[in-house]
Amino acid sequence: MTGRYWESTLPGAGRRAPRADAVSDAAVRSLNGVWRFRLSPTAAGTGDGFFATEFDDTDWDAMRVPSHWVLEEFTPLAGGPARRMLGTEEGPLYTNTAYPIPLDPPYVSTENPTGDYRLVFEVPDDFGAAVLRFQGVDSCAKVWLNGEELGWSTGSRLPFEFDAPVRAGRNVLAVRVHRWSAGTYLEDQDMWWLPGIFRDVELLARPAGAIDDHFVHADYDPVSGVGTLRVDASVDAVVEIPELGISMPTGQTVAFPVEPWSADTPRLYRGTLSAAGESVELAIGFRRVEIVDGVFVVNGSPLTFRGVNRHEHHPDTGRTLDRETMIQDIVMMKRANIDSVRTSHYPPHPEFLRLCDEYGLWVVLEVDLETHGFIYEGWEHNPPALPEWREAIMDRLHRTVERDKNHPSIVVWSLANESMSGDGFTEMRRWLDERDPSRVVLYERDPSYRDSDFYSLMYPSLELLESIGRREEPRGGKLSMHGMVFDGPDEPLPAGVTEAEEERRRGLPFLLVEYAHAMGNGPGGLQDYWRVLRSYDRLCGGFVWEWIDHGINAVDAEGRAFILQSEDIDYEPRGGRFSLDGLVLSDRTPKPALAELAKAHEVIDIEVGERVRIANERHAADTSDLRFRWSVEADGRSVADGLLDVPTIARGERVEIAIPDAAASALRATDAVLTVEATLAAETLWAPEGHVIAWAQKIAAPVEDAVRRTGNPAGATSRDGDVIRVGEASFDAATGRLLGLGDLQIDGPWIDLYRAPTENDRGQGDNNNLAAVWHATGLHRLLHRVDDVGLDGERLVVRGRTAPRTHPHGVTWTMTWVPDGDGVRLETSVDFVGPWADTPYKHRDIWVPRVGLRFALPTAADRVAWFGRGPEETYVDSVQGARVGRFARTIDSVQTPYPIPQENGNHTQTRWLDVSGEEMATLHVDGDPFDFTARRWTSEQLEQARRPSDLVAGDRVWLNIDHRQQGIGSASVGPALPEQYRVPREHTVWSVRLSVG
Template sequence: MKKLLLSITAFMVSLSLAIAQDYPHQKPEVVSVNTMAPRSSFYIQTLDELKSGKEAESSEHYLDLNGAWKFQYFNSELDIPSNVTSTYYDFSAWDNITVPSNWEMQGYGIPIYKNVGFAFKGNGKMPDPEYNPSAVYHREVTVSKDWDGKDIYLRFEGVAGGIYVYVNGKEVGYSEGSKTAAEFKLNDYIKVGEKNILTFKVLKYTSGSYLEDQDFWRLAGIERDVYLWAAKPDHIQDLTIISGLKNRYRDGDLNVEITLSQPNTTPLSWELLENGKVIKKKTISTVKATQLQIKETIKSVKKWSAETPYLYDLVIYNGDEAITKKVGFRTVEVKDHTLQVNGQYLLVKGVNLHDHHMERGHAVTKEDYLEDFKIMKAHNINAIRCSHYPKPSFFYDLCDELGFYVVDEANIEAHGFGNDSQDYHPDEKVSLGYLPLWEKQHMERTIRMYERDKNHPSVIIWSLGNENGNGPNFYKTYDWLKANDKTRPVQSESANYFTNTDISAPMYNTGQTGLDYVRDFDKAPRFQRPYIQCEYAHAMGNSVGDLKEYWDIYRAHKILQGGFIWDWVDQGILTKNEHGEAFFAYGGDLRASRYPNDENFCANGLVNADRKVKPSLLEVKKVYQNINFTLEGGRLMINNEYSFLSTEGYQLKYALKENGKIVEEKSLKLPSIKPMSEKAVVLEAFSKTTEGTEQFLYVSVFNKKQELVGEEEFLIKEKAYVSQLSNTKAKVESTGDEIILSAKNSKLIFSKTTGQALAWMKNGKNILQSPFKPTFWRAPLDNDMGFQIYKALGDWKTANDFQKLMDCSIDKEGKITSTYDVGCAKAKMIYEMDENGLIRISMELFDVTTEMKIPRVGINYAVDGTYDEVEFYGKGPHENYWDRKTSAMMGIYKLKVSDFDFDYIRPQENGARADVRYVKYTKGLEIYGDQPFLFTTHHSTLGDYQEGPKKLQRHSTDIIKRPLTDITIDHLQMGVGGDYSWGGWPIPKYLITPQNYQFSIEIK
């Protein structure tokens, strides 16, 4: 990441952003022209529609403009015909495009992915008009005669780029700021009862694009809903709902400010409903006013939280029009140096969420969110950071209803100019946070976010933006939010060292940094804020190691309240190669290789682009679980980490596992454990246990809905590992260049020249496809590439690939020893076979001369591809590694070899299972270790996943499926890591020290 940031410094310094151009989209001080003041999101209905239960979006007050539009794409804004807005222009030959959409996803222009830095030519000033992809949208609509005499508005929920609006040939106005709504009043432009011509010019890049330097695909178009709406002249223009708690958080404190478009002539009334039943109603008698108030106390209110998302319905009647809004009563505070909701401490178990769909780009739907939220809920996620811009309005409706804590983030990121909180600092002469010319851009984006989303109980924190230089403009946005909303804290990642944040919200701090924060509590006020990482546990590729270690620290210190994993979904775009095979594209694909791009850095998700759950998300589910356990003798301590839910009605199940099989189960009703507390439960002894077995206690808790809410297992009794090798050895033959070990129906044939097995004959057929070899290297993960594994650990790549035989000998007992010089060490492979055909292979690493950590210490070989079904006893059933295995439980699992493959968007090491005791292929191949081992098997080889020192554009379709079964038995493999992917290593406890190692396996 540092290199990416530094590489654009020269370009950034050259920008002279203070020079305004001729058009609004080229003027930093112009964000909009002739737009309405931002307002909260709501719909107006007729009384009849309200009574009938008709959806508000389908009201006669609305005309949906989503769907087919005439469309023309231009490579440059200069190519747009000057007369295109004329009412006489002929659009008949134009293409059709669906709205909402991004035009790049419809085949127009090129999708470019950038993490940091701008995807456009700045021409030293503003985005260069000559290289500014643009488009024109055209549609004819007839407005109902029933709208005669009403105020009529055109609302865009989100347009990526700048938009110029024309109605019936007249210019209405302009707006930019791609992720918040813009609204235009059309009374002077629209013709009621007649056909109207709507023409929109959309420019991909504007001056505001410098504030949209987010880590995502740079796409353009009308990507959110667009519609017309109408209401009577004295309609409700805006609502501000403050619904907190008082009287020790028992009663609701309802405060509503109603803004009318003009003074009313008749009284308004309102009612509050609980489950459809009116619990309070009143008339507001004030007339000839534009500001009306509701102030009420709701006794013994049912409170909103992410765990208990209880909502009331507030209905406001204005003559024959009505508005319904969901109301959640809750209070958010920073108190006692912690973030609290409803007076209760909470742990933030969050993720960051970009708007992304594998086929539609940024044009996401309510159904897309519902799918995401269902998966999040099933994996114990309780909080979402809107990275790095406000979401569509229906996102917040769903979060209110389903229960998520939301950090709503302003659409402000000028990362390319620097970031005070990271290890380089902005140039105050060019960094936008410091320049007065850009104050309006910062303010308006912040205000738009606040005004639209202010009434959602799910929004508990405002964020000033992401990765910016923390200049005066951010102090002003902070001050504005604090002055206009006294009910929520404000955070800024860029302000961690400064005063304009209420929460310490760093990114990619290690667990040790969290401990340092606790240690420094008394040094300065900035160390006394709640510490909630805005980004951590970077989930790029095969990642999210040591998450448990993070949370062991967080759970031990109340001021460390969790964080938001980066991020939720891989931003892959579904496409096909020349053979018609589907894969997920990333930066540099899709005709974009000639453009600067950041490759697969867009693939950081806990789910694939198609929402397939990654193994790392299963680890998140386990670490984030709210019911946790410790075992003290026969007492099971159960910790309830919910903030508002007790365990009343919950059930505990516990089972004895012997050698991976459940042999006895018991259950009991849990006592009621209050939120954020724990109790001990005494478990009944199991009726009997079997001597000589390995034993685990498995415990699980289910809520009233019979959903699993917590699980754990404890090793009760270890099993001693005993060699199965018989004292009677196999027959030994030594010919010219071969050594042959023979027993029953097996032969193991060695080359004296290479010291390796040439063949392993079973019933006269060779099943060995590649010889047994010491292995010290893995196909580099994204995290490995981030710390430059080829440079940092390259001695072991050489050791893996260039093994020079020093000696091959056989002793009188038939033990074959092959000794290799591997450059930075020596290695031995020792083979024995007994009369039953069981083979014992020992690998020794010694005389290590390098200080480089070792990626892995193991044995690799391949057998016939017909060995394609596996039973193993170990951690499973899903992929797991040394530092990411708490979610995998011990058991006996049966899988196909193909089930071990996990197709990360860029091929890399995958498919391992940790703590394995044995492996059995169904055709008769069995593998045992002298201690637990890590096991991987594929129908591909390490070389197929290998990449080389520089990343290549490689995808899952590049992996060759071969007629072999590759097997790796690792004594050790270093952790996958995941603190961050641009230089972060696995934490020290999961690194392999360069020293002597020895281990053995037995196969038969």
């Protein structure tokens, strides 16, 4: 085994000590660009000769650095076909919990794809002493410079450096990168396995007297408003902060009044740290982080994280991100009222943290450590519990903290993710307490929480979350693979947890480290979580899982673009579709869920009733940077607007304002809506002037249309052979099916109880798998029977039964059609009949996903206009982020293009709907608020499609007018859909009115 460094539990050899990331005026030579590359099947690579300075690599491939070789197209320099590995087991692999290699630490398989890289570069005569820095290499790298071995390293998302004896003129850098190594066992982080040199490579000049390391200590006293500053450095240097009039030596402490740093007011004091050989930029933020009486406090005020978990991802380049993409992420987050990021589950590129300091995001920085796959052997050889792994684990902590210790945005160090427990965490915590007592520490998975300043869980139910807020949660508890809590009574304490530790845990603040799984269409229930989170000081917020879908751009055999995900790769283990669980699509197109989250996260709380109530829930800022405006729309047109005269509201304060007379008067119009908005009064770094950060509405009561009336002239209902006429509507006399309405051809309606399952409908394994229950009960293959068609005066009454094959359960229904002015009114009643528990799921309550009506319209239908919630899709538990108003869209554009086809495009609380098209009469639907969807394929076709390209428009447009559709929830990793968002199996009656124009 001699020389098999990639299977060593040591973290590396030959490296320099970790140090602070810095922006310096010393010379830097970027080594990014096109390198020579050759991929080999084993750790032997191309052999021992490739690092020689005169090695002939003319026939090697061209490889971009930084990049992941599994995402690149290899271009042979000497000719020949290009290669790309997408969709093969040599390419990108995704797992959620399982390791993609045998569980035999620290060893890996002989089949270990290994990339040999070579770069020839020039160094000027005056460059001097140098350091070679790699910002990130996955998963293990050995490095040679000019034929001399410098060392090797693991820790994929962390920098490592070597002293680099460069020569003036030509230099040759050679790097061997192994896909699998002992480090793989510490990096099982629910992500794509993407090898390669994927972050920047740099040659840094280190002049005599250069500043190798520095540590900024910037405290803030919230009582006096005084900041205390000391900067330590590896050499004697001078600290200069011109704005504060400071020029002092390192190691000296000064105090003076300052404005503190927070995410809503990211105040930075810029300066320099200068020594004989180098000057380093300083961006200092003063702030104090504490736990006070069981409450998480920053700068003297309780802090509530409105956060997201963020993996680094780009659909073309994987974890290789440029600065523009990082800024795009941060701008989108800030505009969606996201104020914090958990760097799941590793430190990000250092530029991202500099941007967090500047733009204003709280950061929970996580060490590059997760051992989740050891759950498959009962955690028997879990590295954090074993002394032979201790040096590697501590190395990851040191490199994390030393690189990022000077960022004011970082307020919490997270020791790891989902790595169970062990003495390794106690040693990590002990070192942190000595090295950086200015921040608090998180570790979620150890049930004793002995090394954490927070009590934390993933995906608790709302009931449990509320009990935690009251500090009344049960003792003990059970955890699933993802930490989902199954609520129950008090239980014995977990093994190894003492009564003293349990008592301490109950006094800790609670952090919702992951919740609201944003997989596919979802999550729902965000407003419910935030109702609870706002109610208790113990609850310091939470982080939605997660920011972005991890899809990869690909092209199928027919040349059609699609989003590659785990199930497209013939490889086991696979992580299912759990790589697609973000608030934004892989190309960063926002999902409708992002607007819902923005609404849930609002820190300016506005209520519009008889008066306007405004509360400031910001962490630090008052409202002097905001402008409040009101507007009234009636029938989709702006009829009045103006500014609200709102005094500046201090943090934690509230005011009441009278509704302007002009607004109150305008509300008397048809379909009138008063909207009050809080907007930015001036442009900021992340949004333009006028950007809306909070809003609320008051909706006027419906105004009855005088033209419409119940009933119609005598004789409007009649029968003529095989056709029955009810006002403008014609029906098949045998089946009671609608044939037409005026000049519009229309078919149906059919009772509809089904929807194409969302990812959240499929639950987690067998847990909360509603889609499996629906299939077991046959809801996806309903058949319809008409029992009676008859006239009762002016009414047409049609009775029947809708039920699945095989089973005795179903629904009986009655549809009653009545002339109504220029249209026809339909009243539908539904009763659930039969033993609905006649399936393998007898122990479960059978929920139907919808109760409604399905119509078929001509394919000419291509536009919808409606008054209700919009314009994006809404569901009963995901509706608050959508405004009430009049909206118009094409039928194609109301579909949300989820990369896995599923239920989408629903619209709740609709008062009226128009469906129109060229050379087609417009269908008008109104009634008590209803849900609608309109698409060119059925729910069944939507479910059967593997990719969006499988969805082909047919010869009809399918319109659902529903009494109710169930919510979407978060059960793909989370609790069951709450009762209030289900569709009850009970006697149901609703009515709608149809007309054409």
